[in-house]
Amino acid sequence: MWYNSLFDITDDLGRLLRFERVPQRIVSLVPSLTEYLFWLGLAEQIVGITDYCIVPAEQVATVPKVRGTKNPNREQIIGLAPDLIIANKEENRQRDIAALEAAGLTIYVSDIESVQQAMITLPKLAGIFGRAEQANWLIAAIQAELALKPTTHQRVATAIWRDPWMWVGQATYAADLLACCGASNCLADPAGRYPRLELAEIAALQPDRILLPDEPYPFSQADADELQGLAARIDCCDGQLLTWYGPRIPLALQTYRRLLQTE
Template sequence: MLVYDALGREIELAGTPQRIVSLVPSVTEWLFSVGAGERVIGITDYCIEPAAALQHLPRLRGTKNPDRAAIIALQPDLIIAEQEENRERDVQALTAAGLAVYVTAIRSVADAMTQLAALAEVLDVTDGAAPITQAIEQTVTAPPPPSRRVLALIWRDPWMAIGRDTYAGDLLRLSGGFNVAATLPGRYPRAALADFLALDPDIILLPNEPYPFSERDLPAFNAVAYRGRIVLCDGMALTWPGPRTATAITTFRRILEQTT
């Protein structure tokens, strides 16, 4: 059968995929959530949830440097990649090796709903995926107006933030946040910390991934005399689309509604 991924690439499948390699940590979690976990035969080093179910699966290195030879040796009938997380040259090489590679390109919460629903159809798990999509739809109905100016940092040395045209940025919008870094060029803008703070955020979010922000990073903000709120938060809630999305929006709405 012929299917099309989020990039419009034509993919020929012999039937419903039964041997799946996931190169996307959030998709790995989603696969197990929708009832396709038993078909997963390989994952990346960064696939960590659901932890118990992943203990005995082959690890195929990172999202940016997958072990192509090991993947080919597993003979999957579908590989799932993400445009942002995986390299185009790896997708091309695996495709050239005769393997089916399905690429998602999630840039918003709406993308998460539509693209994961499309993937669920390919995998014949629409019934299992429906509750996740429905929970997101119910949560995003009538999003609150922007109530706080938010800066969500994702790296330091150099400092980087969540910018425009990103899933995490859209999740913050639906949570009632105005993403100040969306005014800067690029999807993940870089700037000196003082320049980011000049955007006048009311709240700074410091997620624990991809950079593991913690209390040890707080002195950097004292050094530049930041007087707003700083909130250490769950990076997976902020950046992993799928079963976490609905709860994440509710959680960040609560965070942004707090005044102190």
């Protein structure tokens, strides 16, 4: 696919993107997809990333940073003259996307709320760069993990922040990944994707297990000790495995399936 020829693709929002050639200059505003682009072998094409794009550490260290996902330096991005910007509906602000598009830049907006959606988006992105074969290998690895049905079923509450306490809602990638591993989200989710519930409200839901990932809030054993008595088990866990989609999905499914099977 490394040729100069017109081709079209739709992003996750169904917007048509037109390319005159395979993109040679990429800016990624999505940390997990930055990791994926490097995994695809596109290091030489990546010309800008966010401050939160921290993996793979040695490779991202030398790439220009364009500030955060919520406050990207638009002028800097425009100056980098990217052929393609990778963004995300949840992680990036619509007004930043609109401003960059108004400057004539092409943006693929991802929208991944489930493992199945990741299995659609990841090959599509790889196909833009002629890396479909590598993406197919990843999808096969994910499918192999999904074929291993969980042997447990637990009602789980997963925190993502405190002061105020915020929790993973139903319509999220993290909730879906946990569901693939044998967990059902005990939150009814009336207040959105990441509702605020006090600890007394969580206790009333009677979860079997509470998960405390180490990002975006750095929960630790001290937080787990504070929550003792709210559930039969309270586990600190890996936040990147839970929320980052890309090459780590097979390991995430393995890890959380094992965790949920632990008594």
